[in-house]
Amino acid sequence: MNVGTHAEAQGPFDASERRTLGLLAVATAVGSLGLAAGGTAGALLAEDITGSEAAAGVPLGVLVAGSAGGALLIARQTTRSGRAAGLILGYALGAAGAVTVIGGAIASSFVLVLAGSAALGAANAAVFLTRYAAADLGSDTTRGQALGTVFVAASVGAIASPNLLGPTGRLAEAIGLPELAGLYLVAIPAFAVAALLLGRLSRRAPSLREIALVPDGKPTLGLDRARGALVVLGAVNFVMVAVMAIAPVHLKEEGHELGFVGLAVGIHVFGMFAPSPISGWLADRAGSTTVVSIGAVFLVAAGVSGAVVDSSGHVGITVVLALLGLGWNAGVVGGSTMLASSVPAAQRPRAESFGEIAMGGAAAIGAVFAGLVVAFGGFPALALAGATAGALLFATLRLGLVGGELRVSPAAQS
DSSP, X not given: OOHHHHHHHTOSSOHHHXXXXXXXXXXXXXXXXXXXXXXXXXXXXXXXXXXXXXXXXXXXXXXXXXXXXXXXXXXXXXXXXXXXXXXXXXXXXXXXXXXXXXXXXXXXXXXXXXXXXHHHHHHHHHHHHHHHHHHXXXXXXXXXXXXXXXXXXXXXXXHXXXXXXXXXXXXXXXXXXXXXXXXXXXXXXXXXXXXXXHHHHHTTOGGGTOOOOXXXXXXXXXXXXXXXXXXXXXXXXXXXXXXXXHHHHHHHHTTOOHHHHHHHHHHHHHHHHTTHHHHHHHHHHHOHHHHHHHHHHHHHXXXXXXHHSOTTSHHHHHHHHHHHHHHHHHHHHHHHHHHXXXXXXXXXXXXXXXXXXXXXXXXXXXXHHHHHHHHHHHHHHHHHHHHHHHHHHHHHHHTTSSOOOOOBOHHHHO
């Protein structure tokens, strides 16, 4: 029997690794069901309590800040107790946050809503940091595929949760709670189940419970590449959030019905997550820098198309949002793979938390930037700004200013 051929036929992962990846994906999918509470429901709840539309975006902003803080807490717990323990902490804080927001809805307390939203951010960080737990299962030639396999599961909540707003609202009213507390009722069991799955999985998968002790001295592996990965993650999230902060409102102003707006955004979200296994596989085969470069090209194409197409048409604007989603996906999967392969295991949790902070900070800046650009130049100017950012990212990659080939020093190998 040709052992090598037989092993190749079984795929890049053995049976145990496939089960672990599958359960990580299920935990991510279940946990992601709670994410819409902080976005969709949080905005509506803030407006309902304060009576002001100006307050609608505050819970989401607080959640983004909480996600950054949660990422640091998860990283610290991961270093002390392993991957699973860090992610479970994030989900536990998120569940507590959902309970707090429900209390705020009952008491009409905006302060409680904001406090709960901050804690919800920790669960948001846990959902997206799980992709790095998957990357730990892969080798240098399978890390991207493992990461992409789990990352695609986050699309479940992104697509399904907003559609639960009506049914969960009726459930909340049926048990005597405010209607807008409904999605938070989903978040609590979603986060709890995700945490239980991770706890069970940690007993089977040593990589999820191993404690990465921080070595003495400075890390010796790919620091420039790691910094480049942070730039990539921040840049692609900046472009995506800037455009999508305005796109739904722009489509509505162009005369599109809400049904089409929802469809177009859904296609965009599909492009953000669905290609993840392909992006991860390509990162393993062609390199993460190549995948990020492809993402930058998609961002340029989306920006140029957004500046020239007639936004009142259905096909053109849908293509723009689809290209934007594809660019974000390639950038995040490629950038995450680049980051995971750039630092020693002991430094990865901290580096990964910095990656989430970079994405969150870029999102906050992008949302503000979008409003200023549209106020002066309209949506076409915003689209061109996104294309420019994508072109700059592509140029820095090709010139070797960001990314580059990973070179392992002898000290890192020992």
